[in-house]
Structure formats: structure tokens, C-alpha cells
Amino acid sequence: xxxxxxxxLVFLVLAVGFILAGMTAQRIVSRLLRTWRPSASKLSPYECxxxxxxxxxxxxxxRFYVIAxxxxxxxxxxxxxxxxxxxxxxxxxxxxxxxxxxxxxxIGILAFGLAYVWAKGDLEWVKTFRKHLSPAxxxxxxxxxxxxA
Amino acid sequence: MHLLDFIxxxxxxxxxxxxxxxxxxxxxxxxxxxxxxxxxxxxGISTYIERRLAGRAQYRWGxxxxxxxxxxxxxxxxxxxxxxxxxxxxxxxxxxxxGGLLQFAADGxxxxxxxxxIPSGADSxxxxxxPYVVMAGSFAAFAVFPVSFWCSAxxxxxxxxxxxxxxxxxxxGVLMSGWASANKWALYGGMRAASQIVSYEIPVAISLxxxxxxxxxxxxxxxxASQLSGYGIEKAGLLGWNVFRYGGLLVVPFVVYFIGGCxxxxxxxxxxxEAESELVAGYHTEYSGFRWSFFFxxxxxxxxxxxxxxxxxxxxxxxxxxPAAFTEGLPMLARFGEGFFxxxxxxxxxxxxxxxxxxTLPRYRIDQLMHLCWKVLIPIALLWFVIMCGVKMWRMExxxxxxxxxxxxxxxx
Numbered sequence: 001x002x003x004x005x006x007x008x009l010v011f012l013v014l015a016v017g018f019i020l021a022g023m024t025a026q027r028i029v030s031r032l033l034r035t036w037r038p039s040a041s042k043l044s045p046y047e048c049x050x051x052x053x054x055x056x057x058x059x060x061x062x063r064f065y066v067i068a069x070x071x072x073x074x075x076x077x078x079x080x081x082x083x084x085x086x087x088x089x090x091x092x093x094x095x096x097x098x099x100x101x102x103x104x105x106x107i108g109i110l111a112f113g114l115a116y117v118w119a120k121g122d123l124e125w126v127k128t129f130r131k132h133l134s135p136a137x138x139x140x141x142x143x144x145x146x147x148x149a
Numbered sequence: 150m151h152l153l154d155f156i157x158x159x160x161x162x163x164x165x166x167x168x169x170x171x172x173x174x175x176x177x178x179x180x181x182x183x184x185x186x187x188x189x190x191x192x193g194i195s196t197y198i199e200r201r202l203a204g205r206a207q208y209r210w211g212x213x214x215x216x217x218x219x220x221x222x223x224x225x226x227x228x229x230x231x232x233x234x235x236x237x238x239x240x241x242x243x244x245x246x247x248g249g250l251l252q253f254a255a256d257g258x259x260x261x262x263x264x265x266x267i268p269s270g271a272d273s274x275x276x277x278x279x280p281y282v283v284m285a286g287s288f289a290a291f292a293v294f295p296v297s298f299w300c301s302a303x304x305x306x307x308x309x310x311x312x313x314x315x316x317x318x319x320x321x322g323v324l325m326s327g328w329a330s331a332n333k334w335a336l337y338g339g340m341r342a343a344s345q346i347v348s349y350e351i352p353v354a355i356s357l358x359x360x361x362x363x364x365x366x367x368x369x370x371x372x373x374a375s376q377l378s379g380y381g382i383e384k385a386g387l388l389g390w391n392v393f394r395y396g397g398l399l400v401v402p403f404v405v406y407f408i409g410g411c412x413x414x415x416x417x418x419x420x421x422x423e424a425e426s427e428l429v430a431g432y433h434t435e436y437s438g439f440r441w442s443f444f445f446x447x448x449x450x451x452x453x454x455x456x457x458x459x460x461x462x463x464x465x466x467x468x469x470x471x472p473a474a475f476t477e478g479l480p481m482l483a484r485f486g487e488g489f490f491x492x493x494x495x496x497x498x499x500x501x502x503x504x505x506x507x508x509t510l511p512r513y514r515i516d517q518l519m520h521l522c523w524k525v526l527i528p529i530a531l532l533w534f535v536i537m538c539g540v541k542m543w544r545m546e547x548x549x550x551x552x553x554x555x556x557x558x559x560x561x562x
Contacts, residue, residue, distance in 0.1 A: 006169065007176040007303030008292050008311070014180045015288035016281050019443055026261055026439045036264060043269040045332040046434055056270065056331045064344050067519070071347045074527070078354045082310055082367070085358045088538070089365030092545050100542050107531055114527065123523045125516030 066122055077110050179302040183291050192449040193253030199504045200252070206508035212249035217242075220251050220258075263438030268331055271435065275329035279322050280436075280443035286318025287447040287454065294457045295369050295466050297488030308369035309361060312458060313354050316413075319447070320346050323422070326444070327432035338431025342422030345518060346413050352526035353409035356402035359530075359537050360391055360462045363399075373466040377473060386472040390465040395540060401533050403463045405526050407499070410455035412522070414448060417507040421515055449500075456499030460492060467492040 030036065045052045084103055091099060117123055156171055157164050163171050197212065204211030217239060221230050267276055293308045295301045305311050320343050327339015361367050364375045379389035391399050412419035415431075423431035433444045460466055467488035469476070476487055513521070 004303045004305050006173055007180075008289060008305070008315075010173060010176045011180050011289040011292040011302065012285050014177065014184060015285040018184060018288075019281050019284055022439055022443075026265070029261065030265075038266070040269070042266065045268050045270060045330070046429065047333065048429065056333055056336060058333055058336070060337060060340055064340050067344045067348060070523075071351065074351045075347075075354075078351065078358065082354075082358055082361065085362035086365065086367055088362050088541065089545070092542070097542065100538055103538060104535060107535060111528075111531060114523075118524065123519065125519050 061125075063125055070117060070122070073113065074110070077106075081106070176302050180292070183296070183302065184288065187291065187453060188288060188446060188450045191453060192446045193257055195449050195452070195500060195504075196256065197250065197253045198501070199507075201249070202501075202504055203508050206505075212252035215249055215251045215255045217251070220255055257442075260439055260442045265438045265440060266435070268435050270331035272329040272331070275325045276435075277440075279326035279329060280440055280447075282322030282325060283319050283447045284443050286316055286322060287450045289315045289318070290454050291450075291457075293369050294454075294492075295373050295461060296492055297467050297485045299370050299374075300467075300485065300488065301369060304368065304370055307367045309357055309372070309458070309462065310367050312454075313350070313357065316451070316454065317346075317350065319451070323432050326436070330432070330435040332435050334429045335432050335434045338422045338428045338434065341428075341515065342415060342432055345415070345419065345422060348519065348522045349409040349412040349419075349526075352405050352522065352530040353413060355527070355530040355534055356406040356409070357458070357462055359399070359402045359534050362534070362538060363391070363395070363541055369461055369466070373461060373468060376465040376468055384472040386468075387470040389468070391463045395537070398533075398537065398540060399463060402530065402537075403459065405530050405533075406463070407455075407459055409522075409526060410459065411503055411506065412518070414451040414455055414503075416452065416503050418510040418513050419518060420507075420512060421518060424512060452500050452503055453496055455503075456496035457492070459499055460495040464495050465491075466495075 045056060047053065081103070084099075088099060088103075156175060201211040267273055290312045292302045293305050293311055301308075323342045323346070324339050327335045327337075327342070330336070360372065364372050366372060366375070376389045376391055376394075377384055379385040379394045382388065387393060392403050415422050422428070423433075428434070433441055436444060469487065469491050476484065479487070
């Protein structure tokens with residue numbers, strides 16, 4: 001229908017308006033009820049009650065980027081497969097099993113990619129860079145073992 | 150536009166107004182109703198229910214005190230009115246409300262009157278913006294849910310695709326709040342939440358795609374309509390629901406969807422972004438008062454949304470478990486109520502399951518979390534998608550006439 005996406009806009013506007021109205025109302029009511037006594041220690045970042053140590057933007061695990069990269073590949077896959085899933089039923093009488101094998105090959109390539117990433121160890125959260133580990137070493141380096149120790 | 154005709158009949162004076170204006174007004178009222186029935190009060194009531202259930206699960210008392218008297222004495226402004234609780238009609242009503250039921254009202258008041266702190270090192274603009282983004286993402290998903298028979302705020306033809314897309318708005322919102330807080334815990338929590346939500350989006354989207362492939366439509370109302378009949382029975386009731394059709398094969402995508410859904414809304418056992426023992430409170434560590442409550446509201450709205458999507462895609466949405474033919478003769482308003490009742494009961498059931506899971510299961514570790522997503526759920530979801538495509542193909546092959554030309558002629562349904 002013509003106006004359907006206007007409805008989406010209405011929802012977004014209402015969500016934003018809800019917060020805006022809430023915060024404004026709170027600001028007005030705060031004159032009557034709310035305390036407002038900022039102090040240097042109150043405004044400092046919370047680190048379990050201690051004085052903050054060092055800067056905020058510390059190093060974090062490189063894994064987050066790897067996950068984001070793999071995610072993008074799969075997300076694009078989903079974007080491309082959704083239209084296929086939508087028209088499969090309608091186009092089937094014309095193209096028959098060609099449609100099915102199209103999809104199988106497409107998913108197969110991605111599954112191969114996933115298997116490659118898996119075999120390379122990039123799906124492990126704790127990745128070891130030494131290639132050949134004896135089984136005993138593998139057990140020793142596994143996170144479960146570390147937790148127990 | 151049937152809907153516009155209906156409104157013209159209901160409110161004749163709207164005939165003179167522009168179509169788009171009437172439509173926007175209607176959606177506005179619909180959205181307002183959803184916000185004020187499903188999102189805001191439900192958050193509070195779910196909190197109360199969750200704390201009562203937690204009390205049961207852990208053999209301790211949940212909230213059991215707050216009635217009118219404690220509510221009135223909570224605020225400086227209303228403290229003088231505490232005596233009102235002794236006045237007869239109010240006292241009578243108060244005695245009928247079980248203790249603690251007004252806890253969520255007291256919580257709301259407390260949040261409303263708390264001090265609003267923005268840390269000195271924070272990026273003030275992003276810090277303020279983040280709740281808007283998170284709330285917009287979780288609330289806008291409600292635009293396409295079929296809350297009753299053939300009745301959703303907007304009848305988008307890409308329904309479920311839109312839900313997957315718009316609910317991803319939560320990711321930048323969470324990252325924003327984590328980054329802007331200038332707090333290490335918040336930063337870690339934000340990164341964890343983002344990586345977790347995007348990872349689990351993949352099995353979730355693939356299992357929803359399976360249903361789209363079987364139905365041949367992304368429109369939520371069409372998907373519900375397709376679940377009216379099943380096993381060759383017109384108006385099959387329970388048997389028509391997607392989990393029970395296809396010989397129960399769709400149970401696997403359903404389970405994958407629900408596990409992934411729990412992870413997407415950061416609920417225990419997947420609540421690593423907010424792991425209290427490690428990260429204080431995760432990405433909303435620095436938020437306080439009313440600003441924080443929007444994150445909270447978005448979380449509960451998302452929980453309900455996960456239940457609503459599971460209901461619509463797998464459990465027949467607003468369709469009752471008995472054959473729909475039983476109540477067809479009822480007046481329109483009663484039919485609407487019936488549909489809403491079933492939609493709500495089924496969706497809220499999943500919220501209750503999530504609450505129970507929170508007090509039953511211990512938390513995952515981050516490497517276990519990623520292992521579960523990438524090495525278990527995604528392969529299962531992909532494999533089952535291919536299997537279901539094969540099943541669908543087999544079924545279509547059975548129904549098609551053998552001659553290709555005849556097939557082409559009959560294809561346009």
C-alpha cells in the first residue's frame with residue numbers, strides 16, 4: 001500500500017517523542033522533586049568505587065573485529081538469500097530444480113568459507129598461533145583448563 | 150484501501166480529510182496504543198513478575214510490601230497524603246491489591262525522580278543519543294506485528310525482513326552508549342553486546358528465512374494466513390501452526406530461533422554484556438534514572454518482540470489453537486479481542502520462559518557463547534534451510550501437473 005512506510009516513520013517518531021517527552025517532563029518535575037548536586041567524584045567514571053586508573057579507551061580483544069568481518073559476509077548472504085526464499089515458490093514451476101541447486105551452490109560456497117575459517121581456528125575465542133600442539137598441550141591451553149586452575 | 154473505507158464508515162467526518170492524514174492519524178493511535186499497553190506498562194509488570202518468580206526460584210521473598218500507603222509515603226511531595234490510604238474507599242481498594250503489586254509503580258516513580266548523571270569524561274551528545282536509537286529500534290519492530298486477525302499497524306510487504314533490519318538498530322545504540330560513557334566496563338560491555346547480537350542475528354535470520362521460503366511471503370499477515378490450514382484440513386487450528394506442519398520438521402528452526410533470540414536480547418544464559426560479576430552493568434553502567442529506564446524498557450520490549458516473532462512465524466500468531474471456524478460468527482470487536490488474546494498469551498509465554506531460564510541456568514563464558522553460535526547454531530540452521538528447501542521442492546513436485554506448459558499456465562496463483 002502507498003502509505004505503509006509512513007507508518008514506520010510514525011513509529012520511529014513516536015519512540016523518539018516518547019523519550020523526548022519523558023526527559024522533558026523529568027526536567028520540569030526535577031525542579032520540584034529531584035536532587036541535582038553534581039560533584040567531581042560523582043561525575044568521574046565508575047570503577048567499583050576506586051579512583052579511575054588510566055584512560056578509558058583501553059585495548060580490547062582483536063577477536064571482536066574478526067567476528068565483525070565474518071558477520072558481514074554472512075549478513076550479505078542473508079540479504080541475498082531472502083529474495084530467493086520469497087520467490088522460490090512462485091518461480092518453481094518455471095525453473096524447477098535449477099532454483100534449488102542455485103541455492104545449494106550459493107550456500108555451499110559460504111559453508112566452505114565457514115569451514116575454512118573454522119579450520120584456521122578463527123572461530124576460537126582464544127586463538128593459539130603455534131601450529132602443531134601435542135594433545136596434552138592442547139588440553140593445557142584450552143580455556144576450560146585455565147578456568148579450573 | 151479497505152482500512153480507510155472502514156475508518157470512513159466508523160468516523161464519517163474523516164471523509165473530507167486527506168487520505169494520508171487519516172492514515173497517519175490511525176497509525177499514530179495504533180502505535181500509541183501499543184506503546185501504552187505492550188511496551189511501557191508491560192515492562193513494569195514483567196519486572197514485578199520476574200522478581201516474584203526469582204523469589205520463588207531462590208526460596209526467598211520477592212517484593213511483597215508496596216501498597217497505596219508505601220507508594221504515597223515514597224515521595225516528599227505526596228508524603229503528606231499518606232493518610233489518604235486510611236480513607237474508606239481507597240482503603241478498601243488497597244486491601245484488595247496484594248502486597249508488592251504496586252512495586253513497579255514505585256520503581257517507576259523512583260526512576261523518574263533520580264538524579265540524572267552524565268559523567269564528566271563522556272561524549273555528551275552520543276551519551277544522550279544512545280537511548281533514542283535503542284528505543285527506536287526496539288519499538289519500531291512492533292509496527293508489523295499482527296496483534297490480531299489481519300490487523301497490524303502497517304501491513305508492510307517485507308514484514309519479517311523489516312523486523313530483522315530495524316531491530317539491528319539496537320547494535321549501534323548499544324555501541325554508542327558503551328563508547329560514549331567513557332567507562333571501561335561500559336566499553337567492554339558495548340563491544341561484547343555488539344559482537345553477540347550480530348553473531349546471533351545470523352542463525353535467527355536463517356531460521357526465519359526457512360519459514361519465509363515455505364510460505365512464499367515476507368508479509369506477517371500472509372504468514373499468519375498460511376497457518377490457517379494444514380495437513381489438507383481447511384481451518385486446522387493447532388495443526389496448521391508452522392511447528393506442527395511439515396511433520397514437525399520446523400521444530401528445529403524454531404528452537405534455533407528461540408536460542409538465538411534469547412542471545413539477541415542479552416538474557417541469561419547469554420547476558421555476558423551485562424555480566425554483573427565481571428562488568429558491573431555493561432554498556433549502561435554510567436546511565437542513571439530515567440535515561441537508564443529506556444534501556445530497560447527496550448530490553449523488555451525486545452523480549453516481548455522475540456516472543457511475538459516466534460509466535461507469528463511458528464505458532465500461528467493470533468490464530469487460536471481450536472479451528473477458527475468456531476468463532477467466525479462473533480461480532481468484529483469480539484473477534485479482535487480473541488485474536489489479541491491468543492497473540493498476547495503466546496508471546497508472553499516466551500517472556501515467562503526467558504524469565505524462568507534466567508533463574509535456572511548459569512551464564513555462558515564468551516568463548517562458549519561464540520562456539521554455540523558459529524559452530525552449532527549456524528551449521529544447523531543452514532543445513533535445515535537446505536533440507537526444508539528440499540521438502541518444499543518435493544511437495545511442489547507432487548502438486549504440479551506433469552506437462553511443463555500446463556505447469557506454466559497454472560503457476561500464477
